[in-house]
Amino acid sequence: MKKVSLIELFLTFMKIGAFSFGGGYAMLPILSKELTEKKGWTSDRELTDYYAIGQCTPGVIAVNVSTFVGNKLRGFLGGIVATFGMIFIPTVLLLVIAIFLTKFADNAYVKDALAGIQACVCVLIVNAVIKMWKNSVVDKSTFCLFLVSLLLCVSTWFLPFSFSPVIIVIAGALAGILIKKAKSGGKKK
Amino acid sequence: MIFFRLFYEFFKVGLFSVGGGMATIPFLQDISERLHWFSTSELSDMIAVSESTPGPIGVNMATFAGYKTAFSIFHNQFAGVLGGIVATLGLIAPAVIVIMLVLKALKKFSDNKYVNGAMYGLRAVSMALISYAGLGVMKITLLNLDAFSKSGNIADLFVFKTLILAVIIFVLQKIFKKIHPIVFIVAAAVVGIVFNFA
Numbered sequence: 300m301k302k303v304s305l306i307e308l309f310l311t312f313m314k315i316g317a318f319s320f321g322g323g324y325a326m327l328p329i330l331s332k333e334l335t336e337k338k339g340w341t342s343d344r345e346l347t348d349y350y351a352i353g354q355c356t357p358g359v360i361a362v363n364v365s366t367f368v369g370n371k372l373r374g375f376l377g378g379i380v381a382t383f384g385m386i387f388i389p390t391v392l393l394l395v396i397a398i399f400l401t402k403f404a405d406n407a408y409v410k411d412a413l414a415g416i417q418a419c420v421c422v423l424i425v426n427a428v429i430k431m432w433k434n435s436v437v438d439k440s441t442f443c444l445f446l447v448s449l450l451l452c453v454s455t456w457f458l459p460f461s462f463s464p465v466i467i468v469i470a471g472a473l474a475g476i477l478i479k480k481a482k483s484g485g486k487k488k
Numbered sequence: 489m490i491f492f493r494l495f496y497e498f499f500k501v502g503l504f505s506v507g508g509g510m511a512t513i514p515f516l517q518d519i520s521e522r523l524h525w526f527s528t529s530e531l532s533d534m535i536a537v538s539e540s541t542p543g544p545i546g547v548n549m550a551t552f553a554g555y556k557t558a559f560s561i562f563h564n565q566f567a568g569v570l571g572g573i574v575a576t577l578g579l580i581a582p583a584v585i586v587i588m589l590v591l592k593a594l595k596k597f598s599d600n601k602y603v604n605g606a607m608y609g610l611r612a613v614s615m616a617l618i619s620y621a622g623l624g625v626m627k628i629t630l631l632n633l634d635a636f637s638k639s640g641n642i643a644d645l646f647v648f649k650t651l652i653l654a655v656i657i658f659v660l661q662k663i664f665k666k667i668h669p670i671v672f673i674v675a676a677a678v679v680g681i682v683f684n685f686a
Contacts, residue, residue, distance in 0.1 A: 314670075316542065316543055317542050317543075318542055318669075318670045318673055319542055319543060319544070320541075320542050320673065321539070321625060323544055324617075324618050324621040324622070325621075325625075326544075327618065328669045329669050329670065332668055332669055333668075347611055347614065347615075348607060348611065350614045350618065351607060351610035351611045351613070351614035352587075352590060352610070353587075354610070354613070354614050354617055355610065356583070356586045356587065356590060357502060357503045357504065357505065357582045357583060357586050358502045358503070358505070358546075358579075358580065358582050358583020358584075358586065358587075359502070359505075359512075359544040359545075359546040359547055359579070359580065359583055360544070361543075361544035361547070362544065362547065362580045362583040362584065363583050363586075363587050366583065366584050366587040366588065367587055367591065370587070370588065370591055371591075375588065378584060378587070378588060379584065382580060382583075382584055385543075385544075386543060386544070386547050386576065386580065388542065388543065389541060389542050389543020389544070389547060389548055389551070390543070390547065390548075390551045390572070390573070390576055392541050392542070392543075393537070393538075393541060393543075393548050393551040393552050393555075393572065394551060394555060394568075394569050394572050394573075396537055396541065396552075397551070397552055397555040397556065397559075397568065397572065398555075398565055398568070398569075401533070403537055403540070403541075404533065404536035404537045404539075404540045405536075407686065408681055409540055410540075410685075410686035411680045411681045411683075411684055411685045411686045412677035412678075412680045412681050413539075413540045413677075413680070413686070414629070414649075414650060414680045414685035414686045415650075415653060415676040415677050415678070415679045415680020415681070415685050416673055416676050416677050416680065417625055417628070417629040417650070418629055418630070418650040418651075418653040418654045418657070418676055418680075418685075419653070419654070419657050419672050419673050419675075419676035420625055420629075420673075421622065421625050421626045421629055421630065421654050422654050422657045422658045422661065422672075423669055423672070423673075424618065424619075424621065424622035424625065425622055425658070426658075426661060427618065428615065428618055428619050428622065431615060431618075432615065434611065435611035435612050435614065435615040436611075436612055436615060437608075441608070441609075441611070441612040442612075444609060444612040444613060444616075445612045445613070445615055445616045445619075446616075448612070448613045448616035448617070449616040449619055449620055452616065452617065452620035453620065453623065456627075463511070464511075464617055467613060467616075467617070468610065468613055468614075468617075470613075471609045471610055471612065471613030472606040472609050472610050472613075473606075473609070474609045475605045475606050475607065475608040475609015475610060475612075476602055476605035476606050476609065477605070478605070478608070478609065479601065479604065479605035479608055480601075480605065483601075
């Protein structure tokens, strides 16, 4: 693979950052299109891994994933450049809004546009899940793990208290180790 | 020096908020109560703006909060901008450092069976969390639970404008696989404005 220039890395992540509405999860379909399909810098399988690690490490997931991809392509400096590229437009935009348009979120056009974008984000996330599914849910055990985690998360809508997803993530990692161990143990016998 | 303090406080937010931007909100509430850099009503303004602009919500919140804090102390917009940048850098620093370390460790232990087992489990859980985030957006975008609980009428449960748009986008994406998701996002924003979605 041709060595990626730092400028190209910055510009690509700047584009991704400028259109990622609704947080790190909604960014996944754009990352997949841009990095896997168009540039071939990473595979969907790797993206799935980056997200899996991003869930259980400190910090904003979008930053974790940008650092990962940048670092893979151009080492330490690449990680920094990709991260700055990703946050560049959002940060500049936020500063402009903070200075001039404190009532930005109350504007009728902004609200209308956002409602439209959110409808689109629903679809993008559904498509991302469909696309990433075969890399992550590979057998019956992982399907159970997926279902239990999802039900636990959804249950927080109906419970008077909430718990951190971190607990689910850690439990998932431990369950993964145990399942793998049980499976390899079974083969030896 | 307030800028060091800003960096330090937002570094802590970045370090302890595991699992995405929304996880930063309780920590920002804590800053508001402890340091009085911004009020809780300003905090809800920040959340609204952060959600209606592109970019990770946690990063947006840090930029906004940093600006507000430095501006409230110096009453100067340049100081505010500097505060926003410092807070943003503070927030992302832990994420960048941790990922660099994780990458080093992964290279070393990529054949380790415990690491492989953990990744095998994490991928499935990660997929569940992404699905959950998707369901959360759907709940607030496609459903109108308030109106439904008041009237009990099934017709009130769905927000038909957004539902129809979502179905159309879904079908178009299946047919035209080559079209970039960004095109759909921009088109959806235009449709939202033209048909008064909010």
